Amino acid sequence: MSGFIKGRDLMDEIWKSKLTYCEIIDPAFTIPDTFVESLADIDKSEVQTVCVVTPFEPLIEAKFPTFVVYRVENGSLRETVKSHQKQGRMTEKLATMLYAMVIKFGRHKSWRGYSWLDDLIGEAILNLTINGLMFNEAKTNNPHAYFTQCIKTSFIKESKKQKKQSEIKDEIRSANGLNPSFSAF
Numbered sequence: 001m002s003g004f005i006k007g008r009d010l011m012d013e014i015w016k017s018k019l020t021y022c023e024i025i026d027p028a029f030t031i032p033d034t035f036v037e038s039l040a041d042i043d044k045s046e047v048q049t050v051c052v053v054t055p056f057e058p059l060i061e062a063k064f065p066t067f068v069v070y071r072v073e074n075g076s077l078r079e080t081v082k083s084h085q086k087q088g089r090m091t092e093k094l095a096t097m098l099y100a101m102v103i104k105f106g107r108h109k110s111w112r113g114y115s116w117l118d119d120l121i122g123e124a125i126l127n128l129t130i131n132g133l134m135f136n137e138a139k140t141n142n143p144h145a146y147f148t149q150c151i152k153t154s155f156i157k158e159s160k161k162q163k164k165q166s167e168i169k170d171e172i173r174s175a176n177g178l179n180p181s182f183s184a185f
Helices: 008-019 092-106 117-134 143-175
Strands: 034-036 049-052 067-073 077-080
Touching: 008 092, 008 143, 034 092, 049 077, 049 117, 092 117, 092 143
Parallel strands: 034 049
Antiparallel strands: 049 067, 067 077
């Protein structure tokens, strides 16, 4: 993947990934015009299709909020897509985009010199694989901020874990009369 990852491309791939978990009732209306948190937030005069993040009993478990896409017809709502109805997966393109974001984050000067950088990157990729689809389009349309925060949190947590392991190792070395490691934190 070369160049910049556009927010719109990220949003499209997130949506394509979420659709793999859905029952598609009307294939012509799978992409909503807008996202809202409840049925009360729908302005039926302005939209043709709307995605409502709404709680319901899912058939399968997935790591993102349940939703229903409705088509507005003559002032009434007709269901066109319902989430959490079948087992799905993240698209390969979204996985590639997230991987590129993690690698770029790891190249930042704050993390570049760490001897356990591969562990930080691996932990961030694992976190995004598990939580990547939890991005909620009804709350924000900025997936870059969401994914960057997920990556940053993963790097910090894994870094603290690695530092603690290094301190334990140094204590054991010192207790056995050996020199501790010379790593700068």
